Amino acid sequence: MQVIKTISKIKAQIQKLKIKDKTIGFIPTMGALHQGHISLIKQSVCKNDITVCSIFVNPIQFNDKNDYQKYPNTLKKDLELLKIHGCDIVFTPEKAEMYPEIPNEKYDFGYLESCMEGKFRPNHFNGVAIVVNRLFEIIQPDYAYFGKKDYQQLAIIKALVKQKKHQIEIVPCEIVREPDGLAMSSRNMRLSEIERSEALLISKTLFDIKKSFNDKNINQWKQLIEEKFANSSILKLEYIEFADSETLEVINNAETNKNIAVFIAAYAGNIRLIDNIVLPLQ
Ligand code: AMP
Numbered sequence: 552m553q554v555i556k557t558i559s560k561i562k563a564q565i566q567k568l569k570i571k572d573k574t575i576g577f578i579p580t581m582g583a584l585h586q587g588h589i590s591l592i593k594q595s596v597c598k599n600d601i602t603v604c605s606i607f608v609n610p611i612q613f614n615d616k617n618d619y620q621k622y623p624n625t626l627k628k629d630l631e632l633l634k635i636h637g638c639d640i641v642f643t644p645e646k647a648e649m650y651p652e653i654p655n656e657k658y659d660f661g662y663l664e665s666c667m668e669g670k671f672r673p674n675h676f677n678g679v680a681i682v683v684n685r686l687f688e689i690i691q692p693d694y695a696y697f698g699k700k701d702y703q704q705l706a707i708i709k710a711l712v713k714q715k716k717h718q719i720e721i722v723p724c725e726i727v728r729e730p731d732g733l734a735m736s737s738r739n740m741r742l743s744e745i746e747r748s749e750a751l752l753i754s755k756t757l758f759d760i761k762k763s764f765n766d767k768n769i770n771q772w773k774q775l776i777e778e779k780f781a782n783s784s785i786l787k788l789e790y791i792e793f794a795d796s797e798t799l800e801v802i803n804n805a806e807t808n809k810n811i812a813v814f815i816a817a818y819a820g821n822i823r824l825i826d827n828i829v830l831p832l833q
Contacts, residue, residue, distance in 0.1 A: 552634045554641045558649075558689055561642050565603075565691060573600040577692035577719075579683060582606040583623040583737035584632050587727040591696040594724060596637040603690050604633055605642040607649060612678030618823070623740055642690070654681050660710050666799055667792055667814055668703045668825070676707050683708060687717050695719050700726045700734055702812065702827045706799060726826075732758065734826045746819040749785040753815050756791075757828040760813050764830055769793050769803055780817065789816040789823070796829050805833060 555561045568575060576595030580588050584606075595602040606629060613619035626643070633641055658680045663669065669676055687695070697705045709721050727735050732754035733747075742750060756776055767775070773791055780788035793802045796812040805811070814827045 552630070552638055552641065554630060554643060556643055556645065556648065558644065561603075561640070562689060564640065565689075568601055569691070574694070575599060575690065575692045576602045577686070577690045577695045578602070578604045579686050579695070579697075580604060580606055581608045581622065581737065582629050583625050583740065584629045585727075585735045585737065585739075587698055587700060587735040589632060589636055590727050591698060591724050592633065592636050592638055594722065595694065595696050598722075599694060601639045602637065603640045603642060603692065604638050605644075605686055605690070607642075607644055607682065607686075609649075609678060609682040610646060611650070611654060611681060612675050614672045614675055615823075617821070621741065623737055642686075649682065649685060656681050656684075658711070658714070660707055663703070663706055663710060663799060666703075666794070666801070667790060668816070671789055671816065676704070679704060680707060680711050684711060684715060687712075687715075687719060692719055694722050696722045696724055698724050698726065699827070700736070701825070702814065703799060728754065734824075736824060738822050738824065741822050742819055746785055746822065749783055750817075750819040750824055752779065752783065752786060753817055753824060753826045756815065757813055757826060761828050761830055764805070764811075765833070769805055776815075785819055787818040789818065791815050807833070 555564065576599035578591045578595055592602060592604060608622050610619055630641060658677050660676060664676045697708055699705060705723055712719055712721055729735060731751060733751055734754060760772060776791050777788060780786050792814045793811055794800060794814060795802055796810040802811055810832055811830045812827055816825045
């Protein structure tokens with residue numbers, strides 16, 4: 552497995568592979584890898600001749616400076632994991648390599664960037680789009696793998712590929728969870744024991760809604776869940792939203808022939824967690 556830090560070196564390497572007609576699968580990450588990331592790596596390894604993973608904690612997608620500064624860094628362990636699972640190339644650029652100048656591109660994703668995560672994390676998706684677009688231009692993958700854990704991000708990336716006319720197939724990957732249900736996240740390692748156990752309310756809520764959706768209307772569900780979170784001294788619910796799983800448009804009435812996805816963002820102490828679930832067609 553090669554570890555490459557500069558754009559010029561990785562571009563030269565990619566060029567050599569393209570000449571040999573090798574298919575390239577790409578997984579962009581911010582490191583602190585867990586089995587969620589590894590599930591993306593595994594899918595790429597199965598499908599492509601070459602798998603490239605990037606590890607770059609992208610400063611311009613953090614709206615909270617503290618969250619950026621405290622983002623976990625476990626590079627040595629990450630590289631070991633990637634090697635074991637058959638990754639071929641890891642791209643680990645420094646900040647100055649990715650951004651020699653302050654980037655000023657401005658994307659327009661319309662409604663997709665103004666709801667849910669977009670509403671609560673101003674400029675977040677613009678920062679994501681800038682970095683992913685740069686990485687796509689550098690790596691030029693055939694396939695790029697993204698987790699449904701970041702469901703709205705996945706929708707933004709699909710829109711980015713369309714806008715920029717990238718010849719890349721985006722592969723959505725299922726959410727990997729801890730045995731007790733908590734969605735895996737690099738931020739989980741920052742949770743205290745009590746925060747970790749209270750955070751389970753997030754996935755438990757989503758599973759309950761999936762199981763018993765027809766027992767209540769959407770407003771009743773929202774009210775019940777807001778009350779449940781209000782009872783916890785550790786958790787703070789930022790939003791619960793029911794939305795069209797394709798367009799992410801808010802759904803207030805369950806009598807719809809659209810697939811509904813349920814989204815939750817909540818703080819456990821200072822750690823912001825997100826999760827979602829897609830309900831079976833009603
Ligand atoms: P991150 O390092 O958080 O930027 O995540 C890199 C990629 O891994 C993104 O496409 C995420 O959606 C995906 N990912 C993160 N956590 C999970 C998970 N629990 N299950 C599936 N994919 C995940």
